[in-house]
Amino acid sequence: MRPSYTLPMLTPLTVVLAAAALALAAWCGWAAYRDQPTKDWHFIGMAVVTLLALVQLVIGIVLLARGSDPAEGTAIFVAYLAAVVACVPVVGLISLTERTKWGSLTVVAGAVVLAVLQARLHDIWGGGSGA
Amino acid sequence: MPDSPAPKTPEPGTGPRGARPEGIGRGPGTLLLTLYGIFTVGAASRSVVQLTTRFDEAPLAYLLSALAALVYAFITVSLVRGGERARKAAFACCCVELLGVLTVGTWTLLEPSAFPDATVWSDYGMGYLFIPVILPVTGLLWLRRSRRSHS
Numbered sequence: 346m347r348p349s350y351t352l353p354m355l356t357p358l359t360v361v362l363a364a365a366a367l368a369l370a371a372w373c374g375w376a377a378y379r380d381q382p383t384k385d386w387h388f389i390g391m392a393v394v395t396l397l398a399l400v401q402l403v404i405g406i407v408l409l410a411r412g413s414d415p416a417e418g419t420a421i422f423v424a425y426l427a428a429v430v431a432c433v434p435v436v437g438l439i440s441l442t443e444r445t446k447w448g449s450l451t452v453v454a455g456a457v458v459l460a461v462l463q464a465r466l467h468d469i470w471g472g473g474s475g476a
Numbered sequence: 477m478p479d480s481p482a483p484k485t486p487e488p489g490t491g492p493r494g495a496r497p498e499g500i501g502r503g504p505g506t507l508l509l510t511l512y513g514i515f516t517v518g519a520a521s522r523s524v525v526q527l528t529t530r531f532d533e534a535p536l537a538y539l540l541s542a543l544a545a546l547v548y549a550f551i552t553v554s555l556v557r558g559g560e561r562a563r564k565a566a567f568a569c570c571c572v573e574l575l576g577v578l579t580v581g582t583w584t585l586l587e588p589s590a591f592p593d594a595t596v597w598s599d600y601g602m603g604y605l606f607i608p609v610i611l612p613v614t615g616l617l618w619l620r621r622s623r624r625s626h627s
Contacts (some may be wrong), residue, residue, distance in 0.1 A: 420528060436510060442504040452509045458514055 352413045352470040355404060362397045362429075362465040369433070370456035377449035383440040391437045391452065394459070398430045406442050416471035427467050432459040493503045499558040502564065506623050508618055509555040511611060516552050519545035519596050526593070534593040540580060544608075547573050551615065560623075567619045574612035577601060581609070 369390050373383060405426045409415075415422040436455030440448035501509050523541035531538060547569055554566035580601035584591050594603060601608025 391487070421525065439506060439510055443502070445503060447503050447506045450507050454507060454510055454514070 352405075352408055352415060354408065355401065355470065356467070357405065358397070358401050359463050359467055361402060362394070363460045364392050365397055366456045366459040366463070368434075370428070370453045373449045373452040373456065377446040377453065380446045382444040382446065382448050383437070383452055387449075387452065388437060388439075391433050394456070395430065395433050398433070398459070402426045402430050404461055413470075415469050417469045422466075422469050425469060429459055429462050429466070432456075432462070482535060500563050500619060501555045501558050504618055505506045505622065508611075508615060509552065511607070512548055512552040512555060512615075515608070515611065516545060516548040517594070519548055522596070534591060537591045537593045537595045537598075540576075540595045540597065544573075544576065547576065563619055563623060567616065570615040570619065574609075574616070577609045577612065 369387075372390060373387055376383065376387065405422065409419060409422070432455050433452075436452045440452050442448075443451065497507070519541055523538060523545050526534075526538040526541060551566050551569045551573070554562040554569065577597045577600060580595060580597035582597040584595075591598060596604060596608055600606060
């Protein structure tokens with residue numbers, strides 16, 4: 346395995362994605378605190394986070410194709426990458442049907458889950474031990 | 477299915493957009509529904525992986541994970557469907573869930589050797605930020621309150 350294509354390459358993106366998700370959570374949490382539903386700007390924020398998740402999915406698959414081997418198995422790794430992508434769009438749609446602060450709180454929950462998934466993802470590919 | 481008028485459980489009305497009936501899946505119920513949905517997916521995929529790849533390692537823990545997934549799935553479906561019967565079913569399931577978390581949580585603390593691998597309910601759901609124990613309590617409170625506001 347060439348060192349230039351290993352899974353730890355994902356670390357910076359993982360950190361950025363987790364931070365973006367937590368920022369989205371805080372933002373929508375603020376909307377919920379002010380008793381407001383999600384607005385256009387929140388959806389743009391969700392789109393940005395989803396886009397980052399898609400980039401992560403593509404890079405992850407490319408790294409796998411180049412021969413990287415996640416510590417906990419390829420299937421689980423791909424499943425987590427897919428779950429990360431699905432997370433925010435799903436809660437975004439739910440918040441469209443629930444135009445109250447509870448819709449905003451739902452997005453908060455989804456974004457926090459995404460951040461937690463990032464931490465798990467780090468473990469799955471072998472994290473600090475250098476897979 | 478959730479949109480069709482149920483013969484036995486008439487809903488007081490539909491939401492502002494008519495998307496879903498008012499009741500246990502609206503308002504705070506939306507958040508609850510989402511969390512149960514997330515835990516259904518999480519527990520179900522976890523137990524599928526565990527049961528298919530390494531059932532022999534910790535059969536008890538993995539079967540309990542599968543049971544948890546079933547309970548979560550049932551509550552999620554009930555919250556989506558709405559209506560009085562679904563509310564009662566969800567209420568019963570939340571009781572089962574709470575009982576499960578408390579039993580498994582105590583069991584894992586008293587006899588860790590029975591659980592070589594963790595379940596969603598191990599140590600009262602500590603690995604999941606205690607959400608597994610908070611969720612049924614919140615669910616029970618919400619389902620009780622939504623009955624009062626409806627009848």
